[in-house]
Amino acid sequence: MALSDSFMLATQELAPELGPAAAALALLGHEPGMPIERLRRALGLSHSGTVRLVDRLVAGGVIERHSSEQDRRAVALHLTKSGEEKCAAILAVRQQRISCALKVLDPHELEALGKIAEKLLKNQVHNLDEAYCVCRLCDPAACVNCPVAAALNESETAQKL
């Protein structure tokens, strides 16, 4: 138990968040056209905070505000070319840090950790907001058989949302 505590902290240390910007880019790379409100819930910010974050990212030339097709008050956020490059770089660094940390594990341990992680995740995700929250910095290319998506499908079939 105490060891797991420390492990969780260690994993936190491994992902040096420079604020929510990196997560926003990763999320938009994952799901282009996401509206501000969904981004807000995924990042856990206030509304104005999210709008200002989007302002900064637009000013920085990494994302664009498009008008949404389905909802004319909503904004459809998209990565620009430069934003996609940034996003790829963020995911690459992340991947590199993680594999560096995990390289001390032998294949058997890695397998065990994967199983355990899947179990923990499935138990943790109950709705769409929490799913996006967990997937904030996930690399959709690397995340085969995403357990979050699986957990969501289950709860969808079970209780219709």
Place this chain on the structure above:
Amino acid sequence: MALSDSFMLATQELAPELGPAAAALALLGHEPGMPIERLRRALGLSHSGTVRLVDRLVAGGVIERHSSEQDRRAVALHLTKSGEEKCAAILAVRQQRISCALKVLDPHELEALGKIAEKLLKNQVHNLDEAYCVCRLCDPAACVNCPVAAALNESETAQKL
């Protein structure tokens, strides 16, 4: 691998940091008399940022600046009565969240996770600063056979810090 990514994120979500204040209290609870500079390195803040944090915590009545015995320029930070209560509450909430997240694991998996965590941690800690960094929110009472301390002892005997 992809699952481990998600797992690390999930663990992050579990520990809702309200900024470095909680970690500061936990660290001071762990090692009373700690000077500002060590706190600074453990929290990864700038110096002024740490001083201001200490100011706020002092103003909030949870810690006190004492004068250090060994070094007359240094400050010895101590928790007040109220600070110790806060610290205990923080560690308790943390403990509760973690055990809640881990309760889906069977004893065998818990054991495996512990082993894996220990291995990862030992590999991650190379010096005293990193050790404090990892132990930021650890509960010293719960952390029996702290792998960080063990890793430090090893490197000390090996290369005399």
Place this chain on the structure above:
DNA sequence: AATATTATATGCGCAATGCATACAAATCAA
């Protein structure tokens, strides 16, 4: 004794957040 390093403190500006408010579009009620 003179210099360099270390620990702390503070003035200053900035960046990021939240609250309250406003407005437009969509949904719901009657």
Place this chain on the structure above:
DNA sequence: TTGATTTGTATGCATTGCGCATATAATATT
């Protein structure tokens, strides 16, 4: 349809927390 409620976005305002540069005192080094 009309009117009321909810939802998505935007902005003015204040606050907060941070880092940089600088200053001072104590320790370490030479």
